[in-house]
Amino acid sequence: MNDCADIQELLGRWLDGELGPSESQAVRSHVDSCHECGEVRRRLGKLQLTLHSELANEAARIEFMPFWREVQRRINLKRPWYADLIDLVRDQVTAPRIAWSVPIAIVLVLAALSLDFYLPGWRFGGPRNNFASVVSIDAYGRDVALLREDETKTTVIWLYQNQEGDNEAGEENSNSGPAF
């Protein structure tokens, strides 16, 4: 505890009166007997005094009545309708709130997107009528197509020959796809 580095860590808090009685006593007795720590204490005191006197000298030059008249002028000034809105936003939108809102927004978006997984009947934008999928099952152009109709819960499995697989030139035909 009596190491100079430890004491100098506590000096600021000691000068500010933020140490408990036992720590305070330990710092005081060390500073009184240690030239180096006494010097740090003197420098901290001078720093504080210089800053305070500089600001106090400037503040003493302010005359109250002109200061108050300007405050009063602002109070009596008719403000545009949006000024209150800007003030409200400025008060409410703070850095910590923005910092928290970003992860919260991400979590909400992910939750909304995964709602379909946990609640199978729930859909974005009303019921989807048809669901189709085409899978190639071999290298000869034979494909299987699945067509699902939600309302009647009907699934059609369609096995067919893909013309594109047989003939690269028959592009127009292949674009038309299977005739569901």
Added chain:
Amino acid sequence: MELSDWELVKKCQAGEVNAFQELVSRYHQKVFMVILGLLRNREDALEVAQETFFRAYRKINGFQGGSSFYTWIYRIAVNISIDRQRHQKRNPLDFRESMDGVLEAQNEVAKDPFVDVHDRELREQLTKAINDLTPEHKAVIVLRTIEGLSYKDIGEILGCSEGTVMSRLHYARKKLQDKLSDFL
């Protein structure tokens, strides 16, 4: 008999502008000191101090006495000052002009024959060293220096914990001591 701050606030809430004038007269110099400590420019500090009291007047009905009036008014002052500083950092030209203003003010002080050269140099260096601190570090050192506020009050004003106030103060003082070691 002098009314307490809270009694004056209640009168303000009832619409008595004179009560608010009394509050302004009590705190205008201290609020100005806090802002000047943060902005280091007299004209800006004066303007922000007036804006602080104007905003306080507009919000006075929302003040419920959960904290002391001076904590509340300092919080408004510090928030406006920090916003202003960030704006100055985004606009380097404005910031340079404000620095010029500080140096001019220092030269005016230098004309005073009673001001010691060494002290004047110390003040100039102090201004530069404080300008190098972040707004948050500046705020703790200014609030502690001017009013001798407790760490708890400073934490309330800045919206942070006492531990954060303690570490910021320690860092700011160390930085200032290092930069001013030849002048202290």
